[in-house]
Amino acid sequence: MQASEAMTFTSHMSLALDAARAAAGRGEVPVGAVIVSPDGHVVAVAGNRTREQNDPTAHAELLAIRAACAALGSQRLGGHAMYVTLEPCAMCAAAVSAARIERLYYGASDPKSGGVAQGARVFSHAQCHHVPQIFDGISARDSEALLKEFFANKRKG
Amino acid sequence: MQASEAMTFTSHMSLALDAARAAAGRGEVPVGAVIVSPDGHVVAVAGNRTREQNDPTAHAELLAIRAACAALGSQRLGGHAMYVTLEPCAMCAAAVSAARIERLYYGASDPKSGGVAQGARVFSHAQCHHVPQIFDGISARDSEALLKEFFANKRKG
Numbered sequence: 524m525q526a527s528e529a530m531t532f533t534s535h536m537s538l539a540l541d542a543a544r545a546a547a548g549r550g551e552v553p554v555g556a557v558i559v560s561p562d563g564h565v566v567a568v569a570g571n572r573t574r575e576q577n578d579p580t581a582h583a584e585l586l587a588i589r590a591a592c593a594a595l596g597s598q599r600l601g602g603h604a605m606y607v608t609l610e611p612c613a614m615c616a617a618a619v620s621a622a623r624i625e626r627l628y629y630g631a632s633d634p635k636s637g638g639v640a641q642g643a644r645v646f647s648h649a650q651c652h653h654v655p656q657i658f659d660g661i662s663a664r665d666s667e668a669l670l671k672e673f674f675a676n677k678r679k680g
Numbered sequence: 681m682q683a684s685e686a687m688t689f690t691s692h693m694s695l696a697l698d699a700a701r702a703a704a705g706r707g708e709v710p711v712g713a714v715i716v717s718p719d720g721h722v723v724a725v726a727g728n729r730t731r732e733q734n735d736p737t738a739h740a741e742l743l744a745i746r747a748a749c750a751a752l753g754s755q756r757l758g759g760h761a762m763y764v765t766l767e768p769c770a771m772c773a774a775a776v777s778a779a780r781i782e783r784l785y786y787g788a789s790d791p792k793s794g795g796v797a798q799g800a801r802v803f804s805h806a807q808c809h810h811v812p813q814i815f816d817g818i819s820a821r822d823s824e825a826l827l828k829e830f831f832a833n834k835r836k837g
Contacts, residue, residue: 578746579755579778580737589735598736613802614778617771617795621736635807638774642807643800645770650792650799
């Protein structure tokens, strides 16, 4: 990987972390996602809104995919990259596949609810028709710290 | 199972099949879903709208869950049942779990893209925090016939 590429994906993950922090500020589990076009433009940024929207499907990844598809007028995001602060759950991983996202960068692993490297391992079956390139552990410490702080405050509250 | 219960769930699946037929009429893959409250009222009916809405997440099940949650003002559908004409994919199965749906009735198996009895087997992992009761093969022939007709016509067209 070139240095300039590394800087770019760190800055995209920073945007995702900002969206995660904003989600925490709304009382939502702090997860954020960013979608970047093939030419490097940010086309969608979203944080979790399950509580606010009374919608169990309103995870950061799904909201970002829906926003990017709406902006593009397409149900496919070929060539696009997603940056998300936490390992996607099975629902979100399958949505990444359905949207044909080309590269998936994620932060912290999620042993409790993850569906990429554990559990359902959504991308590891013949029933998954598109598998993105996957890069894990990006800014994982920042993402983990956000989640830990959120749940520690919740227990105190 | 009592005869009256059998009649009820056949009629709910008929509604889901109607929604699947309506989806085919819109040029969408014919899948329909219905959500029924604990006291037996239909709270949401939806068919696939991925093409119309340019949204790869707009599967019948997700649209029905989002509509039912919006109607109830809750992100949980405890005690509710879903009737869907085809085995849910991994995305939709995980959404059924996230919504805490109590009973999942589905029609045809989906060896190509299913995520319940094959592939990701979403409900079969510790990372899945709620497992519904599952009843498969309900009106499966009608559901399969609809799908076969749709794809046969597509190949002709």
